[in-house]
Amino acid sequence: MIYDVIIIGAGPAGLAAGLYASRARLNTLILEKEKAGGQIVTTDEVANYPGSIENAGGPSLIKRMVDQVDEFGAERKIDTIKEVELEGEIKVLKGEKDEYKTKTVIIATGAVPRAIGCPGEKELVGRGVSYCATCDAAFFEDMEVYVVGGGDTAVEEGMYLAKFARKVTIIHRRDELRAAKSIQEKAFANEKMAFMWDSVVTEIKGDGIVESMVVKNVKTGEETEVFADEDDGTFGIFPFIGFLPATELFDGIIPMEGGYIKTDEDMKTNIPGVFAAGDVRVKSLRQVVTATADGAIAAVQAGKYIDELEGTGYAGDSK
């Protein structure tokens, strides 16, 4: 079968693209390597997506997006795309499970959390180190937690963690936060929040579970080892220090800037029939609202591309 549109990634951008493509009766497949939702399912609070109701978190927002996409008939499959052949009228995507053919591709692979990159971090992921507060906060009920970073996400997720932990310390490499002032004010007013300024984590240690970490003061060079409370035996470390675009598949094929895919305002890449949407592309604001907008534009443009290619009118029927 040759699809009209294949979307790689079922985050907000991919799901919005799937909605617009399937509503336009394009024969649409959304490929996702994990469960649908992307980064936003890792947060319990989405206060800035227009129309999102009070206390609605990422998972409930995504559930509604997925239901809508399913209702309009987009097909969804779990597969990790490993290789792409994008030149030519029929594009081929090679996944771990299957191979897929399509007239257009919408790249909505988003981004993944940036690791600290210090010794011990990788080995202790899921054993005290976590990149998802919503997923793992409950494991640290009444324990100590350290958040690394100073932007909006770090501070917001820190405050979420403070609902569970007895103390949350934000470790930030500078002497002031980068987060929006309104977020900072809430954090400073929260009695459970503490701050370790001018500091970076240089090593995480533990035998199967986080037991201590080394923190370096970037101004004085002094290194301090922070140990788990004896009664707790461990503590949590949550790095929120930015993201890495998931673009390695397109290295050398599509022009990028800082690892992000370059598009025009119609989400077109350099390759006819190949579009990119959401956090994966060069843009000034990476949020759900911009990801969904990108997805919608990409899907409409994919429809126009097929229409121009085939001169068949704005609907696909390639089964």
Ligand SMILES: Cc1cc2nc3c(=O)[nH]c(=O)nc-3n(C[C@H](O)[C@H](O)[C@H](O)COP(=O)(O)OP(=O)(O)OC[C@H]3O[C@@H](n4cnc5c(N)ncnc54)[C@H](O)[C@@H]3O)c2cc1C
């Ligand atoms: C903790 C946290 C809190 C946030 N809070 C907010 C907020 O309050 N408001 C807001 O607007 N935004 C928030 N964001 C940002 C928002 O989540 C992102 O801007 C948005 O998710 C981007 O959507 P996307 O679809 O472009 O990419 P992503 O959400 O990154 O989704 C990409 C998807 O592609 C899949 N994928 C990647 N590579 C492949 C492959 N090779 N094959 C198959 N599938 C693949 C991934 O598994 C993933 O599901 C937050 C992000 C985080 C991490």
